[in-house]
Amino acid sequence: MKLLEVFENQPPLAMVGCGILRKEVNFLIEKNGWNVHTHFLDSALHNYLNRLSVELNRALDEREELGEKTVVFYGGCHPLMENYLEKHHTCRTHGQNCIVMLIGYELFMTELEKGAYFLLEDWALIWEPMITACFGMNMTVVREIFHSSHKYLLALRTPCNSDFVEAAKTAARFVDLPLQWMDVGLEHLESVLADAIQRRLEDRQ
Template identity: 50%
Template sequence: MSDKATPYCVLLGCGILQAEVRWLIEKNGWQLDTDFLDSSLHVNFEKLAHALQSGILRNRGRDVIVFYGCCHPRMEKILETAHIFRTEGQNCVEMLLGPERFMAELSDGAFFLLEDWALRWDEAIGKTFGDNPDVTREIFQLSNKSLLCLRTPCSGDFEAEAIAIGEKIGLPLRWMDVDLLHLEAVLREAMSHLQLIEDSENQGMTA
């Protein structure tokens, strides 16, 4: 099977790893368009569902791969209704780290921080907890032991922002350099799945 999806294929979903996804598309020469949604939608299920459904309608007539994990309680129902599928993984961090590494860090109390959220913390997270810093700190410290900052080959310098966030929520910082091998495998698998669907549909038409 070719590495290239059909030109009318679009990856629709979370923009938190858009720099990494675009880099992989360019690296592999994939014929894959992108339609990224605001990563801060995760904190508002109603807005997330609306944005995703609008994106599906916007790309009607194209083969759509949804780039989300289990980020909405009705995610699978939304996809089933639209007859489309999503990338494999609980969330974008798991797609980046792989399930074993992700679960190990999660079990150790890590709150994962990527550059996109670090640069837009008040917009993505601050609105959720309001202007009460004591409440915010208490919530984060209840279930987290550290702020794990993930750097990819596409990341810029967000150290100052990460330090400020760590001080806000009262968690120590840790840093992890992450390659894109697992994310690349997730995208490749999704494109292979799409190709299988297309091949099956084509066989049905010629039967």
């Protein structure tokens, strides 16, 4: 059964999730004519588990109080993620994290094993305040943290991105790592979203 056929005679689905790929998600929803509206949360919440827990559960509560059926756009970004999904009788997109959802597990692991830290546009634009809020203002410490497990920043550029070259360069200088680029399509993300949406619509809960 095609995904659009599953939408027939059903109200819109509410997708609650991380805003890191909001442009790409919204583009794919519009492209495919999916009857889905989105509620995006701050893309830096993965650094603050308590805030992620509170804001995700609050957003799901709000949507449920409106009588909406939800699906979650998150990876395993919280140790209790599966508990939250069960509590709210919903499901999430398959994938360890947003990078895996975007480029696939094999490519993710290949670059990770080479020492990549994956950089997306949204993070590049808020890089310094995001990093210092998480790790503090001591640049020696910040760079030691990054250098201990990463050899380069890999900026992923999608068809939905604006020009964030300068922001990416600034981010790389900030942590004193070389910058590399990779242009990526949306095919894998599209399949991940379609799978999650279909699973949720076919769930009668």
